Amino acid sequence: MSMAKLEAADVCMEYYQPRTGKRMLAVDRFCLSVDEGEFVSILGPSGCGKSTFIKIVDGLISATAGELRLDGKKITGPGRDRSMVFQDSSLFPWFTVIRNVAYGLECQGLSGKEAAKQSQPFIDLVGLTGFEHHYPYELSGGMQQRVNLARALAVNPQLLLMDEPFAALDAQTREVMQHELLNIWQQTRKMVLFITHQIDEAIYLSDRVIVMSARPGRLMADIKIDIPRPRHLWVKRDPKFLEYTDQIWHLIESQVKRTMAADQVVASRD
Amino acid sequence: MTAAAATQSESKLLDVRYAGLPPLLRWYLINERGILGALSFVGFFLFWEIGSAAGWIDAYFFSSPARIFNAGVTEVQNPRLWSDLQISGTELVVGYVAAAAIGVPLGILVGWYRKLNYFVDPWLNFMNALPRVAMMPLIVLWVGIGIWSKIVVVFLGVFFTVVINSLYGVRTVDRRLLDVSSSFKASQWRVFTTVVLPGSVPFILAGLRLGIGRGLIGVLVGELYSSNAGIGYMITVSSQTLQTSRLLFGVLLLTLMGVIGVELVRLLEKRVERWRPKVGAR
Amino acid sequence: MAAASTGEGELLDVRLAGVAPWRRWYAQHERLTLGVLGFVSVLAFWELTVQVGWMKRVFLSSPTAIYTAFLNEARAGTLWTNISVSLLEFLLGFFIAAVVGVTIGLIGGWFRRANYILDPWLSALYATPDIALVPLIILVLGIDLQAKVFVVFLTSLFSVAVNTLIGVQSIDIRMLEVARSFGASHLRVFRTVILPGTVPFMLSGLRLASGRALVGVVLAELLAANAGLGFMINLAGSTLNTARMMVGVLLLGFFGVLLGEGLRRVEQHFEVWRPKRQD
Numbered sequence: 001m002s003m004a005k006l007e008a009a010d011v012c013m014e015y016y017q018p019r020t021g022k023r024m025l026a027v028d029r030f031c032l033s034v035d036e037g038e039f040v041s042i043l044g045p046s047g048c049g050k051s052t053f054i055k056i057v058d059g060l061i062s063a064t065a066g067e068l069r070l071d072g073k074k075i076t077g078p079g080r081d082r083s084m085v086f087q088d089s090s091l092f093p094w095f096t097v098i099r100n101v102a103y104g105l106e107c108q109g110l111s112g113k114e115a116a117k118q119s120q121p122f123i124d125l126v127g128l129t130g131f132e133h134h135y136p137y138e139l140s141g142g143m144q145q146r147v148n149l150a151r152a153l154a155v156n157p158q159l160l161l162m163d164e165p166f167a168a169l170d171a172q173t174r175e176v177m178q179h180e181l182l183n184i185w186q187q188t189r190k191m192v193l194f195i196t197h198q199i200d201e202a203i204y205l206s207d208r209v210i211v212m213s214a215r216p217g218r219l220m221a222d223i224k225i226d227i228p229r230p231r232h233l234w235v236k237r238d239p240k241f242l243e244y245t246d247q248i249w250h251l252i253e254s255q256v257k258r259t260m261a262a263d264q265v266v267a268s269r270d
Numbered sequence: 271m272t273a274a275a276a277t278q279s280e281s282k283l284l285d286v287r288y289a290g291l292p293p294l295l296r297w298y299l300i301n302e303r304g305i306l307g308a309l310s311f312v313g314f315f316l317f318w319e320i321g322s323a324a325g326w327i328d329a330y331f332f333s334s335p336a337r338i339f340n341a342g343v344t345e346v347q348n349p350r351l352w353s354d355l356q357i358s359g360t361e362l363v364v365g366y367v368a369a370a371a372i373g374v375p376l377g378i379l380v381g382w383y384r385k386l387n388y389f390v391d392p393w394l395n396f397m398n399a400l401p402r403v404a405m406m407p408l409i410v411l412w413v414g415i416g417i418w419s420k421i422v423v424v425f426l427g428v429f430f431t432v433v434i435n436s437l438y439g440v441r442t443v444d445r446r447l448l449d450v451s452s453s454f455k456a457s458q459w460r461v462f463t464t465v466v467l468p469g470s471v472p473f474i475l476a477g478l479r480l481g482i483g484r485g486l487i488g489v490l491v492g493e494l495y496s497s498n499a500g501i502g503y504m505i506t507v508s509s510q511t512l513q514t515s516r517l518l519f520g521v522l523l524l525t526l527m528g529v530i531g532v533e534l535v536r537l538l539e540k541r542v543e544r545w546r547p548k549v550g551a552r
Numbered sequence: 553m554a555a556a557s558t559g560e561g562e563l564l565d566v567r568l569a570g571v572a573p574w575r576r577w578y579a580q581h582e583r584l585t586l587g588v589l590g591f592v593s594v595l596a597f598w599e600l601t602v603q604v605g606w607m608k609r610v611f612l613s614s615p616t617a618i619y620t621a622f623l624n625e626a627r628a629g630t631l632w633t634n635i636s637v638s639l640l641e642f643l644l645g646f647f648i649a650a651v652v653g654v655t656i657g658l659i660g661g662w663f664r665r666a667n668y669i670l671d672p673w674l675s676a677l678y679a680t681p682d683i684a685l686v687p688l689i690i691l692v693l694g695i696d697l698q699a700k701v702f703v704v705f706l707t708s709l710f711s712v713a714v715n716t717l718i719g720v721q722s723i724d725i726r727m728l729e730v731a732r733s734f735g736a737s738h739l740r741v742f743r744t745v746i747l748p749g750t751v752p753f754m755l756s757g758l759r760l761a762s763g764r765a766l767v768g769v770v771l772a773e774l775l776a777a778n779a780g781l782g783f784m785i786n787l788a789g790s791t792l793n794t795a796r797m798m799v800g801v802l803l804l805g806f807f808g809v810l811l812g813e814g815l816r817r818v819e820q821h822f823e824v825w826r827p828k829r830q831d
Binding site: 108 | 456545547
C-alpha cells in the first residue's frame, strides 16, 4: 500500500445545545486518505457536514475527536501546506484582483510588490490577464471564482481545498469552469480535496468520489472513477459516466430525502 | 405605480406611446417630478407671502419669505452675525473633531474585543438613549457657561453615535472574509487592516454623518440654554424681541451648516468607497 | 468559531459540555454577566471617587446620594407630578406625530404625484434642526402643555413620515406584481403587501423620532416651564443640588432606554417572517 499524503482517522465534530443538553453529531468517525497528485471529491446532501469537514482539514475548526495528518504532520491549525478556494463572495470587495490574489503571499511576509509580481503568473493561468486592477464587483461570478482559485494556487500549497466553489454559478458557466479547473490541475497535479453536492461535477473532476451520508456525516462509499484523462466535457454523456451517476444517485437518494424531511421539521418549528 | 419608465444604466427609456403625445404634454410628463416639486415650493412661498400681506397670517409671529430675505440682507452686513457664526462653527468643529478622534478608535476597540463590548454595552446604550440636553445644567456646573459648555455638549452628542456605529461596523464584518484570513494564517494586525477596517468604514462614516446632525443639535441646545454669542444666542434674542424674521433666518443658517457638514462627509465617503458598486448604492 | 447554529437555537462545541458547571454557565450567560459587572463596577468606582474625595461631590454627586435624593423626591410627591407632566406632553405629541407622519408617509410613498410634491419638502425639513424653533413655539403657544406637545410633534413628525415613505417605496416590486397578477383589489394590496412591508420602517422611524422628541421636550422644559423633569433639573441646577439634578437626568436616561428597547421589541415582533441575521 502506498503512503497516503493526507490521512484522516475517525474525525468527529460534535455540538451540544446548552439549553437542553442535547448533543448533535455533525461529522461521525470520518476516515479518508488522499494520495499525492490525486483529485478526490466529497459528495453529500446539503447539511451533511462536508463543509465542516473541509474546514477541519484547513484547520479553521478543530475536530472534537480523531486525527488528521498531512505528509505525516499533525494538522492543528491553518498552515502554508494547505489553501482553500472558498464558496462564492469570499473575495475582499475592497481589494483589486491582483491584491486579492496576492493576499496569501502577503500573509507569508512578502512585500506588496513582490507578492504582486509572484501573483501575476496565476492571474494569467486562470485567464484573467488584463483584469488585475478591477474590483470584484466588476467581475462576473465565474471570473470571481477564478480569482478565488488563483488566490489559493498562488501560495503553492501541497493540498488544494475547494469548498463548493462553483455552487453559485449558473449551469453553463459551471461546466466551463469545471473544464478549466481540470486543465489547470493537469498542469500542476496538486492534491485536491473538492466538496460538492453535484454528482456529475464530482465524477467529471475526480479520481475518487467519497459519498457522505446525511447528518451525521459518515462515509458511505469510496468510488474509484475509471475514466481516462484528459477528460473533455462530452465524457459526461459517455455510458460509463452515466453508470457512475446512477450508482451514486442510488446511494444518495435516500439520504437526500432524509435531509429534506429533517428540514421540514425545522421549518415548521420556527 | 404605472411602470411607464424603465431605466437603464445609460439613459432613461420611456414607453413608446409617449412619442405620440403633443410636445407640451410630453415635456410635462418627462419632467413631472421636477415641475411638481418646484410648483409645491413656489406655491407654498406665494401662499405664505400673500397670506401675510393680506393679513390671514400673523406676520408678527410667522414672518413672510420677503421679510426673512430682507432680514438676511441686513444681517449679512452686520459684523455681529459673522462673529456669531464663527463662534457656533468653532464649537461644532472642536466638539465634533474631538468626539470623532476619540470615538472612532474606541468604537473599533470595543467592537473587536467581544468581552469588552459586553462589559461597556449597558453604559453605552444608556448614554446613547439619554437626551443629552438634560445634562445641560450639569455641564454648565462643570465648565461654566462659556464656549466650553457647548463644546462638551457637542462632544457628548457626537461621541456615542460615533462609538456605537464604529462598534457595530466591526461586529458585522463578514465572517467568511475572516475565515479566508485565518486560512492564510494572517497576523492579527493584517486581519485588522485588511478585513476589519475596510469592512467597517461604511458604518464609521455613517456614524460620522449622523454625528453632524447630533453635533448641530448640541450647539443649538447649548446656546439656547445659556450663552452670550452664537447663532443659538441670536435666535434666543430674536425670539425675546419678537424679530421672527431674524429668528427664521438663523434657523436657515443652521440648516445650511448641517447640509454643508453632511456633504463634506459624503465627499469623504465617495473617496473611500471606490470598491463599492455604484449602481443603486446607498 | 466554536458555535454553529441550526433551527434549534445556539449550539456549542461539545467540548464545553465537559467543563466545570460554573464555567459552562458563564459561557452561556457571558453577555449578561459581563454587562451586569460593567454596570455595577462603574457605579462602584463613581461612589468610591466621591467618597475618597478625588472628585467634588457637587460635580457628579454619588450613586448613594442620588438614591437618597430619589427617595426624598418620591416621598414628597413632586417627582410623580413632574414625571406625569413630561410623560403626558411626550405621549400626546408623539401619538399625533405618529398618526400624521404615517399618513403623510403612506400617501407620499404610494401616489407618484403626491411623492413629487412632498418629497422635496420632507427632505428639506428633515435636514432642518427643528429644535431651533423651540423659542418661537414658546413665544407663540406659551409655556404650557400645548407648546411642549407641539414641540414633540414637530421634532418627531419628519422621521416618521420620511421612514414610512421609504418603506412604501422599498417594497419589492415583484410582490406587487404577484398581487396585481392575481387581481387583488387596492385594499387587499394595501393590507397584504404594503402594510407588512412598511411597518418595520414605520417603527424604526418612530424609534428615531422618539430620541429627537425627547430632546425637544427636555429643551422646551429647560427653557420655559413650571413643571416636568426638565423643569426639575433646571431648578435643581440653579440651586446647585446636583443629586436632585442627577435624579432627573438618570430618569430621563431610563425612559430613553425603555422607549428605544420597547419600540425595538415591537419592531422584532413585526419581523418574525424575516430570516434572522446571524451574528
